[in-house]
Amino acid sequence: MRIGRTLPPAAAPLSVQEVLSGVAALFAGKRAVERFEAELRQHYAVPHAFLLSSGQAALAVILTALKRDRPGRDEVLIPAYTCYSVPAAVVRAGLRVRPCDIDPRTLDFDWERLEEALQGGRVLCAVATHxxxxxxxxxRLKAAAARYGVAVVEDAAQAMGGEVNGSKVxxxxxxxxxxxGRGKGLCTVSGGIILAGSGPVGSAIENIVATLPRExxxxxxxxxCYALALVVLVRPSLFWLPRALPFLGLGETVFNPGFALKRLGAFQAGLxxxxxxxxxxxxxxxxxxxTFLERAGVAAAVPLHGAVPDLVRFPVLVGDPAQRARLIEMSAEQGLGVAAxxxxxxxxxxxxxxxxxxxxxxxxxxxxxxxxxLPVHPLVTQRDLERIAALFRAEQGEQKGR
Known part of the structure; x- marks a missing residue:
């Protein structure tokens, strides 16, 4: 177990001032939530913005609304490699998961497989995951889905703040x-956002959200308490401590469809x-x-061609599971935040x-x-980046020598 400076794999750090803003928002109550929702509607130019207790709660509400709008369809098409929260939300909404294989070169759908998966008349929606x-x-997904009357849900859980060809993710x-949530593009400890248009789905979501309890x-x-812990313990000088406590389950991935469905509280809105x-x-x-990692010769899983998207983590596909295990072990020894x-x-x-x-x-x-x-968050220093790049170059050299 390492005791010393350790990078978290992902982080959107909170400050003491933000925690104080959260406490102040408790006295404003639902007005703080309404203010945040209004800012989201204005920023994204959408008629509806709703704040939920988590990203998976947001997805479950969306799927429930779509199910009411399109009875008879009970399958949700998702990438076969994605966060476990996505299939958990599908199950929570009372629907079936239809995984579609991905293209390792893009981490997006394998488009030939997608066309097959859309057929059959039972797919309610397809989830596009950034x-x-x-x-x-x-x-491309919308064009394919439209041929089968399938809606497209944009899972931007890990991409808030990103843009594609000038359009906001x-x-x-x-x-x-x-x-x-913790480690996403923006962190308020927990929470989820839904952006919806003015059609029947937006109205259905509004009706569902109105029935949910507030936190x-x-x-x-x-x-x-969690926010105060994040302010202190997410710092690299102290992150080794929570990482060393197994009961915290840091880094564990759990499939849990029994999550709460609530409206976001004022404290998180204040954060x-x-x-x-x-x-x-x-x-x-x-x-x-x-950009530094790419220029230093660390090859991203998806070719970036000099145009680096807003990554919350820098994904790399290594040669095999054994090489991955070695890299993670060496990273853990040096506190570099490389993670499965x-x-x-x-x-x-x-x-x-x-x-x-x-x-x-x-x-x-x-x-x-x-x-x-690989970590790319604001707590990563130039020295950290150089050491991460050196680790990967050394491993690649050893791999070639074997």
Whole structure:
């Protein structure tokens, strides 16, 4: 176990001032939430913005609204390699998961497989995921989905603040969501955002959200304690401490469809005060760090061709699982924050087997065994980046020599 400076794999750090803003928002109550929602509507130029207790709660509400609008369709098409929260939300909404294999060169759908998966008349919607902040080809998905009357949900949980060809991520699909959880593009301890248009789906979401309970004082106290812990313990000088405590489960990926469905509390809305300016600062740092890694010879899983997207993590596909294990072990010894991500493809989540529609996804399963993420958040220093790049160059050299 390392005792000393250790980088978290991902972080959107909170400040003491932001925590004080959160406490002040508790006295404003729902007005603080309404202010944040109004700012989101204005920034993204959408009729509806809703704040939920988590990103997976946001997705579950979206799917429930779509199910009401399109009865008879009970499958949700998702990338076969994605965050476990996505299939958990599908199950929470009472629907079946249809995984579609991915292209390892893009981490997006394998388009030939996608066309097959859309057929059959049971697919309610397809989820376009900007995994790690890497932009999905939402336009191509919408064109394919439209041929089968399938809606497109834009999963921008890891991509808040990003843009694609001048358009804001979150405005590209029929309906979209962001996550405000730890390690995302913007952090308010917990939370999720839905952006929706003025059609029947937007109205259905509004009706569902109106029935949900608001987070109470107990939730606020828990969020306050968590926020204070994040202010202190996410710093590299102290992150070794929570990382060394196994009961905290840092880095673990859990499939849990039993999550709460609530409206976001005022404390988290207060933490987001000044969110637009903060997003710009965070994005600038992440872009600078990702650009350095690319120029230093660390090959991203998705070819960037000099145009680096807003990555919350820098994904790399290594040669094989053994090489990945070595890199993670050496990183842990040096506190460099290189980490495995989701341990299995969606097709291999044990708890999900009864809710799956469709077969294997061999390419996604290979990606799950080979992918690692590198930290690019604002707490990473130039010296950290140089050491990370040196680690990968050394491993690549050893691999060639074997």
């Amino acid at each position: 995994l790690f902040g890497v932009p999905a080809d939402v336009g 979150g405005t590209l699909g029929d309906v979209a969501l962001f996550s405000l 109470g004082w107990g939730d606020a106290l828990k969020a306050l 987001a005060r000044g969110w637009r300016e903060k997003l710009l600062r965070l994005r600038e740092a992440r872009l600078r760090h990702a 991500v989701y341990p299995e493809a969606v097709t291999r989540i044990p708890e999900l087997q009864g809710a799956l529609a469709g077969g294997a996804a061999p390419q996604a399963e290979q990606v799950a065994r080979r992918i690692v993420s």
